[in-house]
Amino acid sequence: MTGVVKRFGSVTALDGLDFDVAAGEVHGFLGPNGSGKSTTLRLLLGLLRSDAGSIRVLGLDPWRDVAALHRRLAYVPGDVALWPNLTGGEVIDLLGRLQGGQDRARRDRFLDLFELDPSKKARTYSKGNRQKVALVAALATDAELFLLDEPTSGLDPLMEDAFRGCVRELRGQGRTVVLSSHILSEAEALSDRVSIIRAGKVVETGPLEQLRHLTRTSVTADVAAVPPGLDLLPGVHDVVVTDHRVSAQVEPAGLGPFLHALTSVGLHALTSQPPTLEDLFLRHYGSGNDAGTGAGTAVGAVADSAVPRRSGDA
Amino acid sequence: MPETLAGTGVLIRLGLRRDRWLLPFWIAGFALVTYSTALAGTELYPDTASRVEAATALNATASMVALFGRIYDPTSIGALSLIKYTAFMTAILAVLMVILVIRHTRGDEESGRLELLGGGRLGRDAPLASALTISLGANVVLGLLAAAALAAGGLPAAGSLAFGLGWAATGMAFSAVAGLAAQLTASARAATGLSIGFIAVTYGLRAVGDLAEPGPSVLSWLSPIGWNQQIRAFAGDRWWVLALPVALCLVLVPAAFVLRAGRDLGAGLRAERPGPAAGSLSGVWDLAVRLQYRVLLAWAMAFVLFGVVIGSLVSNVGELLNSPNAQDLIRLLGGREALTDAFLAAEISIMGVLAAAYGVSAANHLRSEEAAGHTEALLGTATTRIRWASSHFMFALAGVAALLLLAGVSIGAGAAFAIGDAALVGRSTVAALAQVPAAWVVTSVALGVFGWAPRLAGAVWGFLLALVALGEFGVLWNAPEWLMDLSPFRHSPLLPVDSGGLPALAALTVAAAAVAALGYAGWRRRDLAA
Numbered sequence: 001m002t003g004v005v006k007r008f009g010s011v012t013a014l015d016g017l018d019f020d021v022a023a024g025e026v027h028g029f030l031g032p033n034g035s036g037k038s039t040t041l042r043l044l045l046g047l048l049r050s051d052a053g054s055i056r057v058l059g060l061d062p063w064r065d066v067a068a069l070h071r072r073l074a075y076v077p078g079d080v081a082l083w084p085n086l087t088g089g090e091v092i093d094l095l096g097r098l099q100g101g102q103d104r105a106r107r108d109r110f111l112d113l114f115e116l117d118p119s120k121k122a123r124t125y126s127k128g129n130r131q132k133v134a135l136v137a138a139l140a141t142d143a144e145l146f147l148l149d150e151p152t153s154g155l156d157p158l159m160e161d162a163f164r165g166c167v168r169e170l171r172g173q174g175r176t177v178v179l180s181s182h183i184l185s186e187a188e189a190l191s192d193r194v195s196i197i198r199a200g201k202v203v204e205t206g207p208l209e210q211l212r213h214l215t216r217t218s219v220t221a222d223v224a225a226v227p228p229g230l231d232l233l234p235g236v237h238d239v240v241v242t243d244h245r246v247s248a249q250v251e252p253a254g255l256g257p258f259l260h261a262l263t264s265v266g267l268h269a270l271t272s273q274p275p276t277l278e279d280l281f282l283r284h285y286g287s288g289n290d291a292g293t294g295a296g297t298a299v300g301a302v303a304d305s306a307v308p309r310r311s312g313d314a
Numbered sequence: 315m316p317e318t319l320a321g322t323g324v325l326i327r328l329g330l331r332r333d334r335w336l337l338p339f340w341i342a343g344f345a346l347v348t349y350s351t352a353l354a355g356t357e358l359y360p361d362t363a364s365r366v367e368a369a370t371a372l373n374a375t376a377s378m379v380a381l382f383g384r385i386y387d388p389t390s391i392g393a394l395s396l397i398k399y400t401a402f403m404t405a406i407l408a409v410l411m412v413i414l415v416i417r418h419t420r421g422d423e424e425s426g427r428l429e430l431l432g433g434g435r436l437g438r439d440a441p442l443a444s445a446l447t448i449s450l451g452a453n454v455v456l457g458l459l460a461a462a463a464l465a466a467g468g469l470p471a472a473g474s475l476a477f478g479l480g481w482a483a484t485g486m487a488f489s490a491v492a493g494l495a496a497q498l499t500a501s502a503r504a505a506t507g508l509s510i511g512f513i514a515v516t517y518g519l520r521a522v523g524d525l526a527e528p529g530p531s532v533l534s535w536l537s538p539i540g541w542n543q544q545i546r547a548f549a550g551d552r553w554w555v556l557a558l559p560v561a562l563c564l565v566l567v568p569a570a571f572v573l574r575a576g577r578d579l580g581a582g583l584r585a586e587r588p589g590p591a592a593g594s595l596s597g598v599w600d601l602a603v604r605l606q607y608r609v610l611l612a613w614a615m616a617f618v619l620f621g622v623v624i625g626s627l628v629s630n631v632g633e634l635l636n637s638p639n640a641q642d643l644i645r646l647l648g649g650r651e652a653l654t655d656a657f658l659a660a661e662i663s664i665m666g667v668l669a670a671a672y673g674v675s676a677a678n679h680l681r682s683e684e685a686a687g688h689t690e691a692l693l694g695t696a697t698t699r700i701r702w703a704s705s706h707f708m709f710a711l712a713g714v715a716a717l718l719l720l721a722g723v724s725i726g727a728g729a730a731f732a733i734g735d736a737a738l739v740g741r742s743t744v745a746a747l748a749q750v751p752a753a754w755v756v757t758s759v760a761l762g763v764f765g766w767a768p769r770l771a772g773a774v775w776g777f778l779l780a781l782v783a784l785g786e787f788g789v790l791w792n793a794p795e796w797l798m799d800l801s802p803f804r805h806s807p808l809l810p811v812d813s814g815g816l817p818a819l820a821a822l823t824v825a826a827a828a829v830a831a832l833g834y835a836g837w838r839r840r841d842l843a844a
Contacts, residue, residue, distance in 0.1 A: 066698050070695055070696040070697070077691055086593070090589070093595065098692065123586060
């Protein structure tokens with residue numbers, strides 16, 4: 001999608017969004033609540049109509065070529081609503097048939113994998129179980145493209161692990177997966193590339209390694225003596241000194257001089273943490289300025305509370 | 315206040331906030347129609363002689379007695395004017411109160427909203443208590459306003475008050491019924507169905523009871539709607555009868571709270587049983603049928619019962635009036651047979667409106683499915699929008715046609731049995747089927763609203779009510795001709811009286827198709843509303 005704009009009344013949900021996913025990759029689509037993730041996925045499905053920009057999915061226009069396109073993709077909504085009177089098995093089979101057929105053996109395998117009882121009425125399912133119904137229905141199809149909107153938000157850690165196995169299996173088969181999430185570890189563990197959306201715009205996109213240059217390595221060192229002027233070094237932030245322990249956030253370019261300064265005074269122990277996607281998030285959402293121009297929620301505030309915040313990162 | 319009632323006040327405010335349009339609209343509507351009726355009555359029957367003649371005629375017509383009840387004081391202008399209001403409008407009031415109570419109790423419980431609130435300081439009994447309080451307030455305001463409207467329309471004050479309090483007490487009795495039903499079933503739809511079924515049964519009981527000679531039999535006294543009639547407002551004002559609905563509330567409300575105390579949040583009386591592990595639904599058509607057939611079956615049963623009853627009353631029509639004037643009138647209309655036909659035509663046109671109401675409720679499944687988020691999952695598959703929308707819309711159209719077919723056959727069968735004329739079955743069936751296009755127009759309007767302004771789906775009911783009100787009061791209100799012509803029902807040929815209405819039927823069908831096409835066009839181009 002290029003330059004996609006989507007307005008709901010006076011609210012601009014997507015504001016010139018560019019988003020590319022290569023065939024055969026697992027693409028993590030990251031952003032806080034209300035940043036426009038679900039809106040983007042719904043546009044890719046033709047459930048919403050864009051106000052500007054162009055969208056192609058598998059070479060087709062999602063607004064016009066609905067049936068042809070949807071036969072080739074599978075979708076799991078972020079908020080799975082089921083008919084209270086139907087059983088999970090009935091819903092899975094219905095969705096499968098509407099999709100153009102599902103593999104019976106795969107269906108049963110995934111039911112086992114996710115430990116889902118298909119004979120229960122949907123009314124009695126928990127949120128996680130409703131999500132499993134939608135996941136099984138999607139995974140059992142033979143789609144080329146899987147659009148999964150926060151697929152693990154209701155799953156317990158064991159089930160999340162099972163789900164990760166499924167995604168890796170899909171990638172092994174050469175299928176394309178778009179996975180929206182605000183859970184960073186999930187995208188980090190699964191994605192070949194990630195795109196980060198904020199307030200209706202993709203602000204970063206690329207392989208994880210490429211994005212890591214944007215972040216700072218967290219370094220903690222035990223030293224014989226604390227060298228003076230550490231906080232004056234370029235690219236070194238948030239220096240905290242307690243007795244003989246130094247911790248700091250260091251940009252890639254500042255790592256060399258910083259370590260040199262430490263070794264010169266006698267280094268006893270060093271731990272460094274590679275930048276996580278949380279750091280990416282903090283850089284993009286935790287900056288404290290008003291980011292609440294997305295789909296109506298206070299983006300900045302949500303990100304602040306969702307992410308363990310390190311001091312002085314503004 | 316006991317701990318189980320904690321938070322009732324908050325829920326009452328929340329409920330009033332959610333109903334801030336609905337309740338004033340209903341209440342004002344009831345006050346307005348009572349006022350119109352009071353005015354119309356004095357205009358239509360200016361002197362005692364005309365009142366006695368009309369009241370005697372009504373009391374002698376079994377179909378009228380079954381539908382509306384008896385007039386217990388032929389000289390009373392109030393009792394005559396309000397003949398349609400003591401039972402029929404009371405049943406409508408009862409249905410509205412059922413909707414109100416279920417919406418705030420089982421409806422919120424099923425949707426999970428009460429669970430959300432239950433995390434706060436909210437007692438177990440607060441939802442039911444708040445729903446009943448809101449309904450009590452609505453009933454009292456509605457009753458007093460109706461009483462004031464009647465008095466303002468020129469009717470005696472005491473009778474007006476008796477009538478208004480009757481509505482308030484009866485409305486409250488059915489609120490209590492709904493409050494109890496909400497504890498029994500796990501789904502709001504089933505609870506509503508159960509309560510409305512109860513209303514239908516009580517209506518039927520009093521119909522049979524009122525037909526007994528002389529006056530009401532014990533069956534009428536078994537029915538809360540019968541009680542409302544036995545208050546006999548403007549015809550004796552028997553205040554003590556008001557104690558019956560109040561007593562019913564005093565039994566049902568505690569029973570509902572006892573049932574609530576004995577069950578879990580979200581549970582019905584029966585534990586949910588497991589269903590099939592594999593599904594046989596092969597597509598959206600199957601799904602639409604699965605989601606809708608139960609309701610259609612209930613409507614079909616009601617149509618057949620109602621049809622047979624009113625059909626069998628046709629034999630009384632000829633004996634309607636024995637005064638010379640009336641006999642002249644009958645001769646003028648073409649003899650007794652023509653009068654039978656006129657009666658059938660009138661009944662069948664009522665069935666047409668009822669079938670349209672079914673059409674609207676079935677077509678509005680589109681909106682409720684979309685709002686519930688079910689549509690998103692379906693449209694994520696290879697299903698097109700048109701295909702999905704057609705599944706529910708076509709079910710609605712077919713349901714309307716099926717209901718009217720059943721109505722025609724059962725009215726005809728009842729009539730044929732009563733007067734031994736088998737040909738009536740065919741005539742009444744054709745007449746009922748002639749109502750199909752007009753009902754389709756209304757059904758299509760529901761699709762049109764869904765396509766262009768899905769949030770206004772509920773307003774289609776207002777549209778249908780406006781059509782009915784225009785048909786009933788249009789002339790009285792001096793409504794302009796073009797406005798009354800907007801109603802499709804006005805253009806339905808009244809077979810078996812009319813014949814050769816084919817052009818009108820074709821025009822109505824084309825109009826329905828055009829409105830439906832417009833609706834589809836809107837649905838194709840709009841966003842899916844979450």
